[in-house]
Amino acid sequence: MSELRAEGLGFGYPGFPVGRAVDLSLRAGEILCLLGPNGCGKTTLFKTLLGLIPRQAGRVMLDDRDILSLHRRHIARMMAYVPQAHATVFPYAVGDMVLMGRTAHRGTFSRPTPEDRDRAGAALAQMGIDELSGRDYTRISGGQRQLVLIARALAQDAQLIVMDEPTASLDFGNQVLVLNQVRKLAAAGLGVVLSTHNPDHAFTYATRVHLLGDGVTQAAGRPVDVLTPDVLSRVYGAPITVERLPSGYHVCVPTGLSSDAETRPPAARPALAGD
Amino acid sequence: MNPPGSPERQRARTAAGPIIGVLAAGLLLLALFAITVGPYPVPVDQIFAALLNYAGGSAALTDAQVETVLFSVRIPRVLAALLVGAALAAAGTVYQGLFRNPLVSPDILGVSTGAGLGAALGILLSMPVVVTQGFAFAGGLGTVALVYAVATAVRGHDPILVLVLAGVVLGALAGACISLVKILADPYDQLPAITFWLLGSLAGTQPDDVWSALPFVVAGLVPLVLLRWRMNLMTLGDEEATALGIDPRRLRVLLVAAATLMTASVVAVAGVVGWVGLVMPHIARLVVGPNFDRLLPAAMILGASYLLAVDTIARTMADTETPLGILTAFVGAPVFLWLLATGRRSW
Numbered sequence: 001m002s003e004l005r006a007e008g009l010g011f012g013y014p015g016f017p018v019g020r021a022v023d024l025s026l027r028a029g030e031i032l033c034l035l036g037p038n039g040c041g042k043t044t045l046f047k048t049l050l051g052l053i054p055r056q057a058g059r060v061m062l063d064d065r066d067i068l069s070l071h072r073r074h075i076a077r078m079m080a081y082v083p084q085a086h087a088t089v090f091p092y093a094v095g096d097m098v099l100m101g102r103t104a105h106r107g108t109f110s111r112p113t114p115e116d117r118d119r120a121g122a123a124l125a126q127m128g129i130d131e132l133s134g135r136d137y138t139r140i141s142g143g144q145r146q147l148v149l150i151a152r153a154l155a156q157d158a159q160l161i162v163m164d165e166p167t168a169s170l171d172f173g174n175q176v177l178v179l180n181q182v183r184k185l186a187a188a189g190l191g192v193v194l195s196t197h198n199p200d201h202a203f204t205y206a207t208r209v210h211l212l213g214d215g216v217t218q219a220a221g222r223p224v225d226v227l228t229p230d231v232l233s234r235v236y237g238a239p240i241t242v243e244r245l246p247s248g249y250h251v252c253v254p255t256g257l258s259s260d261a262e263t264r265p266p267a268a269r270p271a272l273a274g275d
Numbered sequence: 276m277n278p279p280g281s282p283e284r285q286r287a288r289t290a291a292g293p294i295i296g297v298l299a300a301g302l303l304l305l306a307l308f309a310i311t312v313g314p315y316p317v318p319v320d321q322i323f324a325a326l327l328n329y330a331g332g333s334a335a336l337t338d339a340q341v342e343t344v345l346f347s348v349r350i351p352r353v354l355a356a357l358l359v360g361a362a363l364a365a366a367g368t369v370y371q372g373l374f375r376n377p378l379v380s381p382d383i384l385g386v387s388t389g390a391g392l393g394a395a396l397g398i399l400l401s402m403p404v405v406v407t408q409g410f411a412f413a414g415g416l417g418t419v420a421l422v423y424a425v426a427t428a429v430r431g432h433d434p435i436l437v438l439v440l441a442g443v444v445l446g447a448l449a450g451a452c453i454s455l456v457k458i459l460a461d462p463y464d465q466l467p468a469i470t471f472w473l474l475g476s477l478a479g480t481q482p483d484d485v486w487s488a489l490p491f492v493v494a495g496l497v498p499l500v501l502l503r504w505r506m507n508l509m510t511l512g513d514e515e516a517t518a519l520g521i522d523p524r525r526l527r528v529l530l531v532a533a534a535t536l537m538t539a540s541v542v543a544v545a546g547v548v549g550w551v552g553l554v555m556p557h558i559a560r561l562v563v564g565p566n567f568d569r570l571l572p573a574a575m576i577l578g579a580s581y582l583l584a585v586d587t588i589a590r591t592m593a594d595t596e597t598p599l600g601i602l603t604a605f606v607g608a609p610v611f612l613w614l615l616a617t618g619r620r621s622w
Contacts, residue, residue, distance in 0.1 A: 047514065050517075050518055051517075072520050073520040075520070076518065080518070081515070081519075083515060083518075088510065089377070089510055090372070091565055092507070092565055093564065093566070100511070103505065103508060103519050104520030108505070111504045156520075
């Protein structure tokens with residue numbers, strides 16, 4: 001059972017601190033959702049958790065061992081990274097992109113084995129995109145690229161996956177598709193930490209939520225406990241309320257807009273004037 | 276949904292093995308043809324007879340003159356063209372991947388300019404050819420080492436950007452030094468020699484040249500072949516490569532050193548030959564796709580074929596030899612423009 005834990009983590013760049021004193025943990029089987037306004041340092045935090053940029057304070061522990069003491073190959077076998085869907089410079093086949101996830105399991109001078117190809121194929125099938133295998137990664141849609149990058153993380157066979165805004169720039173259907181896949185992965189025993197700009201995602205999918213604002217933790221815990229109208233309004237700097245739908249889902253709704261009851265009559269006025 | 280062109284590319288991928296075989300066979304035929312042509316034509320059957328003789332075969336079916344032409348002049352020159360073309364194409368493929376930029380050539384870190392400066396100094400000081408070649412080799416390696424040292428000293432920036440900028444600056448500096456050497460050089464004797472060297476030529480190829488460059492090319496090629504799968508990860512950028520479990524900084528030093536060693540050793544023999552390292556990786560990618568596993572052999576075969584063809588034209592087209600740098604540009608520039616015009620947005 002893998003566990004990722006940040007203790008008093010300070011992150012940012014030399015002379016340019018972004019966040020401080022962040023404590024969080026991620027265990028296999030759960031979905032941790034990181035929320036926060038633009039520029040609050042979600043991506044920087046993720047890169048620090050992964051050890052891609054040096055941390056400024058605190059510790060990052062992977063199975064009770066400081067990641068600074070671990071070899072990159074060892075970290076990659078335990079924790080995979082799904083960056084925001086991007087275009088590569090060269091048009092690799094989707095199958096080759098996923099195959100790159102196997103690198104940490106092989107020696108420095110080795111090439112992918114048939115076993116690795118099977119594992120990559122299985123990861124593509126798990127994401128439901130095995131028919132893309134021979135296509136160019138540069139010529140598929142943004143949603144498909146995101147699924148390919150997740151498949152690569154699966155092929156990496158790590159128990160923990162860090163996903164940086166997996167739903168950014170996806171249409172609504174692809175957002176649902178990606179998040180449903182994430183839920184399946186958690187159900188299958190993987191731990192996923194993902195960032196999003198949509199608090200509704202946290203309500204619908206997250207086991208726990210971590211709210212970041214002004215470089216510090218604003219709240220952390222179960223979504224229904226943490227994401228209160230007061231907290232959301234304060235962190236995002238806009239009036240927000242939370243409504244519970246009859247189906248049991250929670251949605252965030254902006255308040256104080258023209259669609260509210262007291263401002264509704266003007267919409268009806270043209271009809272009256274036309275009488 | 277299916278973008279135009281993708282089915283062909285898919286087919287190209289699955290058939291990469293046979294395609295590389297066909298390219299290699301074409302290269303062999305081209306090499307055989309190149310050995311036959313010249314001021315003293317040698318028919319194919321005589322080539323085989325001479326080769327059999329050379330390998331310790333029986334009766335002397337060939338006359339001594341044919342053997343001299345073949346073994347002292349033509350075969351060394353053909354081998355040199357193959358070696359230079361393959362090495363430059365391999366180095367270009369590596370550099371384009373490492374710098375994640377399809378417009379990069381092996382000269383990006385100043386290896387050719389540095390080698391040019393070394394050779395110009397050797398000629399200015401009236402050194403023997405072997406010493407001049409040594410100067411060129413050292414100049415190429417030294418310039419790239421200096422570029423790397425400067426880039427490593429400048430911390431806190433995008434490491435690749437700093438490396439390229441340092442290469443551009445130091446390359447320009449070396450170019451200025453070459454101009455200075457040209458001004459100091461004897462205009463009737465040394466200056467033409469420097470100019471010709473900077474345009475590249477295999478006209479003066481000695482049998483020993485192949486043997487002096489070969490070990491370095493092989494030494495540079497070994498890490499490229501061993502690391503050819505990981506080379507793919509380097510094109511994703513440092514952060515992604517790190518998250519996938521490799522150490523991109525260490526790998527980059529090794530790969531740059533290997534590609535630079537290959538470039539410097541062949542530039543020392545042939546002079547500055549442009550375009551091969553820039554254009555051949557593109558054509559190879561069109562044929563077998565970007566996976567470095569297949570791209571490296573395809574680019575090397577294509578580079579060797581291209582330079583052999585150009586060099587054969589250079590030595591047969593006119594009474595005086597045409598410098599390679601001119602011909603590779605005349606052929607390379609239209610090809611490159613055609614590649615741009617065919618409108619592939621990704622390489």
